[in-house]
Amino acid sequence: MSEPLVRNIRLFIAYDGTNYLGFQIQPKGPTIQGILQDILSQVLGHKVKIRSAGRTDAGVHALCQVAHFLTTSDKPLEVIFRALSGLLPRDISVWQIEEVDFKFHPQRDALKKTYQYNIYNYFVRNPLLRLYSYWVPEPLNISAMQACLPEIIGTKDFASFRKSGTDIKTTVRTIYSAELKWSDTFNHLLVFEITGQGFMRYMVRNLVGALLEVGRGKMSLEEFKEVLEAKDRRVAPPPAPPQGLILKHIEYKEIKIIDRYPPYQVQL
Amino acid sequence: MSEPLVRNIRLFIAYDGTNYLGFQIQPKGPTIQGILQDILSQVLGHKVKIRSAGRTDAGVHALCQVAHFLTTSDKPLEVIFRALSGLLPRDISVWQIEEVDFKFHPQRDALKKTYQYNIYNYFVRNPLLRLYSYWVPEPLNISAMQACLPEIIGTKDFASFRKSGTDIKTTVRTIYSAELKWSDTFNHLLVFEITGQGFMRYMVRNLVGALLEVGRGKMSLEEFKEVLEAKDRRVAPPPAPPQGLILKHIEYKEIKIIDRYPPYQVQL
Known part of the structure; x- marks a missing residue:
């Protein structure tokens, strides 16, 4: 039995924070992380844990939040992207999704x-x-x-x-x-x-x-x-x-991008 | 007993229509007109009926809606303005209030x-x-x-x-x-x-x-x-x-403005 291929996926996320208790998951109410993890777990068929470049507090907005997660799923990025577009509430948008270098970490590499x-x-x-x-x-x-x-x-x-x-x-x-x-x-x-x-x-x-x-x-x-x-x-x-x-924006050091959807560089 | 002085008051109104069933009052739910009339009646101590330059439908926004009402109250415009600012919900703003020519009609004179x-x-x-x-x-x-x-x-x-x-x-x-x-x-x-x-x-x-x-x-x-x-x-x-x-804007023919609050021309 061969080892499953693990992919490191980077997400670029925008959200209206009005109706959320912030990015970081917590039991008291809806959070961006909580909703993303639930939907990604559903789409990929395994429990997904995302890590972000940094939390934003309750009521704070983002045009460019960056997060990543690991997956053993071989679903194409386009399929994951379209599933997220369809399932996310209208106040959260994942606007670009990339498979990146396994070593990429959204906070450390910012x-x-x-x-x-x-x-x-x-x-x-x-x-x-x-x-x-x-x-x-x-x-x-x-x-x-x-x-x-x-x-x-x-x-x-x-x-x-x-x-x-x-x-x-x-x-x-x-x-x-x-x-x-x-x-x-x-x-x-x-x-x-x-x-x-x-x-x-x-x-x-x-x-x-x-x-x-x-x-x-x-x-x-x-x-x-x-x-x-x-x-x-x-x-x-x-x-x-x-x-x-x-x-509004996070600048990263150059990293290897293996695949990207949409295939061009999105700019909100 | 002298006849009470009736004043014709013009309102300039902005609103986020997201949570309203439109401008025009109706029994099925909250409207801009309904909320304005309730608050004005409370502030002026008599039933107020406002007429607007035109209705906007459910979900439609306004930066410049214009309405008027008649009042026998002698409350200064500043007092009415400040009461509205304090009592209106955050998604409705009356940003200028004027006492105008008695003949002014918000729809006909636009x-x-x-x-x-x-x-x-x-x-x-x-x-x-x-x-x-x-x-x-x-x-x-x-x-x-x-x-x-x-x-x-x-x-x-x-x-x-x-x-x-x-x-x-x-x-x-x-x-x-x-x-x-x-x-x-x-x-x-x-x-x-x-x-x-x-x-x-x-x-x-x-x-x-x-x-x-x-x-x-x-x-x-x-x-x-x-x-x-x-x-x-x-x-x-x-x-x-x-x-x-x-x-976004309504242009009126020139009319006599008797008093205005704020005293300068407001521009959102």
């Missing part, structure tokens, strides 16, 4: 992640943006917020911006770029985009929470620096809410 | 209405656009669709594009412009924008339904013209679904 945080900053609400932005009605001092951004670029200890109550090996992270500007498309939509080697849980939302305090005039640039330098979660303002956050 | 219809045209779904667009996975012949647009400009009998089973005085309508182009913002989003003096129920969705048949190569330009000229609803393809449709 070089950069980019998150976007949307702030709808106007006196009145826009109902069509409510699920994908944080409504801040009071005027913000945008240039004061922008003046803080150089402070978070580089390799720094972001202990003040971790999730309170979490225990992690290191709170040092490397941020490559951070930008805050008005959307070209939607009036009054302020877009924060940040790219780093990796992020702690709540880190982007905690950074946005502090930037908003600066924008509201409740915190100065000096005080923002002090919060960062304190390396203490308790001195930083509360996180911005989840619905403004979108995991 | 000069032009603009609707937008969003088609997400890509092999894979984008979950973040699903509530505000129609997903069409198969490739569309865009230039064939665009070639039909001159046919619908002008004053024509649009009987073929009315809602089936409806009885209306005249099916002649004037269309000023119609455009179909790729969004500058979202990859794969095709935006149809149409401006006319007025529209029948289902007219925009029926036009889009026919244009999509042309895009799919199932109908030629000649056949599209024949459908229009037949003046018979039964020969036209089914309507495109409601979630792609947004009532």
Whole structure:
């Protein structure tokens, strides 16, 4: 009897996080991982365990989440892709599926992640943006917020911006770029985009929470620096809410791609 | 006893139609009109009846719906505005409120209405656009669709594009412009924008339904013209679904504005 061939499958996933308790499986309610594993297990005929590039918290969205799983099934990628398209709820989409090098790991092999945080900053609400932005009605001092951004670029200890109550090996992270500007498309939509080697849980939302305090005039640039330098979660303002956050892109080191469906490079 | 002063109040309203049975009140479930009337009656202390520039059907969205009501209350506009902001659900927003000329009527005084219809045209779904667009996975012949647009400009009998089973005085309508182009913002989003003096129920969705048949190569330009000229609803393809449709703008003839809140011109 020959050993079954094990394939390493990479998934590119988009989802609207509104109705989920986050990516990571948990017993209290629906999660992206839970739904994907259930459907993949059903399609492939064996129990599937997926690992992602990183969890996203309850209510957070993704345009590009990356995950992988191992399978002994020899079903063509197209069949798996079409089954997922047919069976997944409309707020989750697997938009590309690849068989990759057996050694590929979605978290370890990630070089950069980019998150976007949307702030709808106007006196009145826009109902069509409510699920994908944080409504801040009071005027913000945008240039004061922008003046803080150089402070978070580089390799720094972001202990003040971790999730309170979490225990992690290191709170040092490397941020490559951070930008805050008005959307070209939607009036009054302020877009924060940040790219780093990796992020702690709540880190982007905690950074946005502090930037908003600066924008509201409740915190100065000096005080923002002090919060960062304190390396203490308790001195930083509360996180911005989840619905403004979108995991936008993950860049990987080059790996061997054995097969891909759709056969061309998909771009959402 | 002096006669109570009656004020004519104009509302500018935006809503996400996903969870409503349309604008117009009905007993079967929640409507925009029903919710607005309930809250306004509560705020003003008398039964309020609003009239809109036109109904939108179940699932259709609006960035600019216009309605009016009469009130004997002397509550300042700011108080009414703030009460609405506080009491309305998050998927409905009254973004400007005005006291206007007593003769103002939202339907009769409208000069032009603009609707937008969003088609997400890509092999894979984008979950973040699903509530505000129609997903069409198969490739569309865009230039064939665009070639039909001159046919619908002008004053024509649009009987073929009315809602089936409806009885209306005249099916002649004037269309000023119609455009179909790729969004500058979202990859794969095709935006149809149409401006006319007025529209029948289902007219925009029926036009889009026919244009999509042309895009799919199932109908030629000649056949599209024949459908229009037949003046018979039964020969036209089914309507495109409601979630792609947004009532975007209504232009009014100049009227006397007595008071306004917010005091400046709001623009969503």
